[in-house]
Amino acid sequence: MVTIDLAQIPVRDANEQIRNYGEAGEDVEVINPDARHHIGVGLTSPISVHVKGSAGYFCAGLTDQATFYIDNNVGWGLGDNIYSGTVVVGGNAGAIPAIGIRGAEIIIKGNMGSRAGQVMKAGTLLCAGNANFMAGYMLYGGRIIILGDSGERVGEDMTGGEIFVGGKVQDLGSDAKLTDMTEAEHDSVREFLDRYEIPFKGNFQKIVNAGQKLRYGSPERQMRSIPFFTFSGASPYWNPKVQEDIHIKSQSGRYRIRGYGTARALPHLSDLAFAKDLSRINDSADVISKVHMYTEIGGLNGANPLKLSMPVMVSPMSYGALSRSTKHAIGLASAMSDIAENTGEGGMSDAQRSAAKQLIFQCLGGRLGWNIHDMKRADGLEIYISQGAKPGLGGQLMAKKVTKELADIRGIPAGIDLRSPSRHPDILGADDLVIKVEEFREATGYRLPVSVKLGAGRVRDDIKIAVKDGFDFIELDGMQGSTGAGSSEVIDFVGIPTLAAIIEAEEALAEIGRRQDTQIVLMGGMRDGVDAIKGLCLGADAIGFGTSVIIAGGCIACMQCHVGQCVTGIATQDPNHEKRYKPEIEAQNIHRFFESVRWQIAAITHALGYDDVRQLNRGDLVALTPEAAAITGLPYRPVGSESQSEVLAS
Amino acid sequence: MCGIAGILFKHDTPELTTGKALINMLDGCQHRGPDSTGFALYEAAHTGQLRLRFFVGEDEETDDSIQRIRQALAEHHATIVEEEVIGNNYRAIVDFTGNLQKFSYAIEHAAKVISIGASLEIVKDVGSADDVDKRYEVNKFQGSHGLGHVRLATESDVKPEASHPFWATGFADIAIVHNGQITNYWKMRRRLERRGFEFTTDNDSELIAVYLADKLSQGITLKAALRTSIDDLDGTFSFLVSTANEIGYAKDRLAAKPMVMYENEDLVAVASEEVSLNRLFPGQALQTKEPLPGTYATWSRSI
Structure with a gap:
């Protein structure tokens, strides 16, 4: 274990050192972090980094395989886009923790900020406190476990994945619905809590995608093949393109989707x-x-x-x-x-x-x-x-x-x-x-x-x-x-x-x-x-x-x-x-x-x-x-x- | 697009002045706004006296501007007690007892007013917290509370007058700092202008100051004005407001702009990022809170 003191060196140098220690397989502790941004960013070695205090934005972001312990709070974007690994936060997290993660286990002992797990793909985000506005916004996969209250509009426009809420589900987001939790899911969540020694006695409610917005209601119709110069239409009025647009909309009942440029x-x-x-x-x-x-x-x-x-x-x-x-x-x-x-x-x-x-x-x-x-x-x-x-x-x-x-x-x-x-x-x-x-x-x-x-x-x-x-x-x-x-x-x-x-x-x-x-x-x-x-x-x-x-x-x-x-x-x-x-x-x-x-x-x-x-x-x-x-x-x-x-x- | 900071000391703290605390906090988040830096600072008020600050530039027209200000003050029965030129500011303390709103608007037509207050002084200019401190000696301000702001200009110019804090024109001692963007700016501005309020810039944040001034002029409390602001203002915002004896915040329902606060028995501090709060307590892990979306609060010094 080596110690890096952020009161002595800038984050840029510290991250360079952390990556080097990572390659050497040496664990790191970071003292005097004072909520500075980007701590540990870009680390792709299986070492542990212990941040003794609060970290700022994007702590543990863009990493793979590493383990991070942050004693106190973290700012926005905790574990941004992390691939695999573990992050444990002792205090609160700011907005968008676990943003876009492709795996990994992220545990927040306190509360977490808005849009937690936005565009997350896989892995687990656990918040022992309350979530904030739009947790699970545009969630594509993985699971979010919230032991406290869900916050407003939980699961807004989620596509895949699951959200388990132990406290109150305050308000469901667009295209999200409550559903029953299976025995296996229940066991899996309990196992996760036990593994991280997080006591919780209550029951969970499960939120998933409601399936109303995954596909356009009508498919995009194929056009007749007409060359670009015809398609572009020489006259501004009832040219072939305008007619084509109208024909297609008369079938789909919505705006058209097409390729190419103007x-x-x-x-x-x-x-x-x-x-x-x-x-x-x-x-x-x-x-x-x-x-x-x-x-x-x-x-x-x-x-x-x-x-x-x-x-x-x-x-x-x-x-x-x-x-x-x-x-x-x-x-x-x-x-x-x-x-x-x-x-x-x-x-x-x-x-x-x-x-x-x-x-x-x-x-x-x-x-x-x-x-x-x-x-x-x-x-x-x-x-x-x-x-x-x-x-x-x-x-x-x-x-x-x-x-x-x-x-x-x-x-x-x-x-x-x-x-x-x-x-x-x-x-x-x-x-x-x-x-x-x-x-x-x-x-x-x-x-x-x-x-x-x-x-x-x-x-x-x-x-x-x-x-x-x-x-x-x-x-x-x-x-x-x-x-x-x-x-x-x-x-x-x-x-x-x-x-x-x-x-x-x-x-x-x-x-x-x-x-x-x-x-x-x-x-x-x-x-x-x-x-x-x-x-x-x-x-x-x-x-x-x-x-x-x-x-x-x-x-x-x-x-x-x-x-x-x-x-x-x-x-x-x-x-x-x-x-x-x-x-x-x-x-x-x-x-x-x-x-x-x-x-x-x-x-x-x-x-x-x-x-x-x-x-x-x-x-x-x-x-x-x-x-x-x-x-x-x-x-x-x-x-x-x-x-x-x-x-x-x- | 910016970083904001606010602090209120609950007791006198000889070791850390409000000025120094805000400089530190803003230096911690200067990355959020490299263009300009500003402060709303408060000193002890003296009955019947006002503190005035004006932009007068630093060129051959400066003397003319000062002459015009002196003339306007005399015309409106404000007697200069003390005056100085500092940086690009002309600063004066005057004896005045009339209607402040009328006085402010009249003076504003004659000169670029930064702030008028019994205890408020706004100091703002292009450059970093350090640059502004060097020019205006911000660190010397004692006071019990104040606000700070670093700005990255997005849609309006990089000019001292377009930087924050904004004074609630016509209302002594009220200032705001804002991070975000008010999207119903023009609609709200026209509505307020029709009712006689005046704007001095095209900066959307000025709207918040004028909006609050409007509410306060109707006898509505600051707390109530903050509450209605969350519905009335459209867009993204975390903003701080200060008056002669309190500071407050409001945060939009979308939680699009960051804000973290810390309170102990000596002080309340609010900032865009925890890194600013930690500047006040190096090496300590702070028990901070993030205000929830759509919330507001005020704090005052209990005397």
Whole structure:
């Protein structure tokens, strides 16, 4: 047993020492903790850590196999996302104890704060005192035992798992019901109490999901296959898309769910043109060697940056929305083009990890597939706040795609219409987010860049907050971004176009004089190197490609990603469909697409008279439409003179 | 988006001043709000006297601002007893016995008022607790109680006047600090404005101060005003309020914003995080309590 004194060293050093003692198999006691945050975060060794006093936020968070004893109180997020292990708290716990846990036994001798066990997947949370508001909120699995009173709205929107209440059940949450407890469950709870020597004489009431909200009342109907340009509808009135919408709603009686991005014409990067004469673009044969395109992202605060051979990366797309084979192919292609890939929601597969040379691990509010081991083997971390296609809403994965295997990875019941939470349990404001970012850094030894993904909505405010919260870079996603499944109305009518988003972001950073303190990766409807270079001119440090990547890899843009029966084997979890997809071949196709992007970026940069992509600037662009001029403040030059003609992909 | 702190000493405590205690508590949660820091502090009141603080900036217009304030005070029959310029503040103690609300509004039209009170002084500026203490000597404030706040600006500007605490304009000695977001801000603001209340910023937290002022002006007790605030204010909030002799809190029903409190025979302390409370008692494990959602309370010094 070694002693670490937090009156003497900062938590960051203490956690480094705890992890080292963990590897050496040495137990640790922590004195003078004084309710400091992040104690023991990221520990993945089977040692015991005894905190002699109170701990702050995220104590024992993002750990596996360890045992924690905390003599007194703990703050928010006790045992955040813990995989296995034991945590015993002598006093009270703040809000969201056992948030998203995938196993482990967590015992709180006192009372616990609101939303205990939110998005918990497995394991046991026991509270010997009273629970607070919404215990078991969005519970997916595992059990919560409350010896005292339940608090209001217990079991709100729980999907799976059980809640046993020894005291008063004050008020049941939405889609929760009381049911009888089996003898076996009774014995199991008693055994648990005995094991932790917690005396309790009373009886329990059992709360489970009532099954009213697990699935949409009516299934999502498949559409006729109509091509995107028809689907998008040239006229605003009774075009094929509008008719399709009405037909589908006339059957389902609710809003539509569909895949893909907006079908509306919105101001975009194609409404801009280059200000200079690019007619000499073909004069040089080997532009790629003449232009410096290597870009590092995420290293501003000392983390190991992503090292991109050009200012391009793959946008987050989940294993779940996409098939395993597709994620594999994208990983391979990203390595061939030497750029970064992103896991999207729903976890990291071994195949994807080994295929991608650089991989960002996306972390969402539902904690679906999060775990400390995958975080540690990632090259960057991303806290998802929202996405451009449906800012403010969570993802949807229809039952057809929630297979047994996928459900296991995500830690949820199979066969539900999964509506991912739209917000993180532990991020209810910029102040909470500061502490969350720090937790990620503590858990990974400050080695990995931590980014935030923002769907463009309240861009000006959000960007400022992201910088103040200390993120290493920002992934800014405009309204033209796509989704695997979302409400059709939201996809078409909610959000801020990519073009407006980057302008607002740059203005916001200029207002607070902090442009040099962050990097922006712009995404949302990027189709080629020409779009990319315009984004770079407007200030982005790198560009994310999503939909174009899957199109390069065989997607036929039928917009039925949500259905789960994708004929190309991309947006499906059905083995019969997936077997059509050939990852090695599609990886080559995606790679070649990225190389075309590389050539376009090099050729245009060179033709603009530069030898480095970092020299690109606003002065290189003009606006072709009044809307684009109004949004960007660029000179309005509607008539395409020869010198302003846009360079098209070759 | 912020960190809040409040303290009330039940007896005189020579070893720890209110100012020092709040600086310590805020330093403990400065991560929640790096943009600005503020304090509501109380000193002994003298009958017929008011303490006034104004923002006057630190540029060529400062002297003009002070001249305007002096003129406005004279016009409203307030006689300056003591005055000083400290940081970007002009601070004055005046003899005044008229209607405070009318006086406050009139003065506010002439200058940027921070606070007016018989015993309250609000000190707030951009920077950390330490920065603000260095500029304004917050540690010297004795008093029996006070509030503190660290701010991370989200929707309004990083300016001294947009930082907390907010004074309940027109009502001596009442201040609030807030963590959260009031989502029915504009609706409530317009309702109060129609009834003659004035707002000096676009910060949603100012609404809480004006809301409480409205209730108190109708003769409603602070406790009752806190109770109705839980229903009337929509959004997320943990807020603290202080008056000449008490502190209180209210917390929303969603329990979305943290708050922890500690009480012993010498003091009551409330803060966003236990780490702030522990700054007062290093090395000790405290028996703290988390107020339940939708609750409120007040404490006063029993004399």
